[in-house]
Amino acid sequence: MCDLVCMAIVLSTLNLSFSSSEVTVDCGTNSMSIRWAESPSLTDLSLLRLGDCSPTSVTVNPGGSEAIFHIGFDACSFRRLVTEDDVVFENELTSLASSKVSSVLSPVVCVYEKPADWSPPLYDPVIFHTNGQGNLLFHLNLMNDDFSGVALSTTFSLGSFIPIAATVDQASHQPLILLLEECVASTTPTLAQDGHIHPIITNNGCLMDSKNTNSRFLPRRSLSEIRLYLQAFKFTNVYIHCKLVAWDPHVMDSGKKACQYDAQKGRWVLLDDPRKSALCTCCETRCQARRQRGIGKDLVQPVVLGPLAIKN
Known part of the structure; x- marks a missing residue:
């Protein structure tokens, strides 16, 4: 979990169910971890994408499968936004169909309390x-x-x-x-x-x-x-x-x-x-x-x- 004050949001919840699927998001200090689990597996989990990144690992079992992302915020086209009180990292979890057209499954957001010495309130490189x-x-x-x-x-x-x-x-x-x-x-x-x-x-x-x-x-x-x-x-x-x-x-x-x-x-x-x-x-x-x-x-x-x- 993160050292700074933070929270993970996936459609406003930490754990989200898609019929037979469940998503868990964990915001770290400079990264996030996402676990997508299906029981039983109905889709090809290797087609999941976080931004433009593939899963870090995919495990397929007869009774259920899971895809895991361990991703730093400097990769996968994360968007970083600095507001008056928070530092926000945003991305989308998508599924890449056989037609090569991505469909958005869920927005993924990590929100951190902005340090008191943050200056100026602008985007960093x-x-x-x-x-x-x-x-x-x-x-x-x-x-x-x-x-x-x-x-x-x-x-x-x-x-x-x-x-x-x-x-x-x-x-x-x-x-x-x-x-x-x-x-x-x-x-x-x-x-x-x-x-x-x-x-x-x-x-x-x-x-x-x-x-x-x-x-x-x-x-x-x-x-x-x-x-x-x-x-x-x-x-x-x-x-x-x-x-x-x-x-x-x-x-x-x-x-x-x-x-x-x-x-x-x-x-x-x-x-x-x-x-x-x-x-x-x-x-x-x-x-x-x-x-x-x-x-x-x-x-x-x-x-x-x-x-x-x-x-x-």
């Missing part, structure tokens, strides 16, 4: 392991006005600019470009259908907020960084939910881009090469990626920034 291509470290930070360092305050006046910087440390990985595929603002630390949501970046990299406000991308200092001035809007407390994407800079299309609206020109403009702004013409409709040869599977990391306070 998350390590991605990429099959021999080197480790990637993703960052999303609230910055001071000139982007010279991380901001010390998370309070902004309505209409002022919120400086945000996303970066990826590539180590030995081949050169990649960092993109913001999607960002939305919400009044809650987790996205919910009944929550208040404000779209910021949609349509595979279109800064929709630049169409009606002064929000804008800043020129890049490197391909591994993307900076944004977001104009503060009417949310008292706000969380910024984003998907960071690391991609091959030589294989860009309408599905992998960074576009913003230029009011003076009356059109959408590509951040990295205005001459190729035709990639942005779909921002008003629907952008779809074309299949091209690149690095293969794009490397995506969901992150959350907040809470931020907006004052009138």
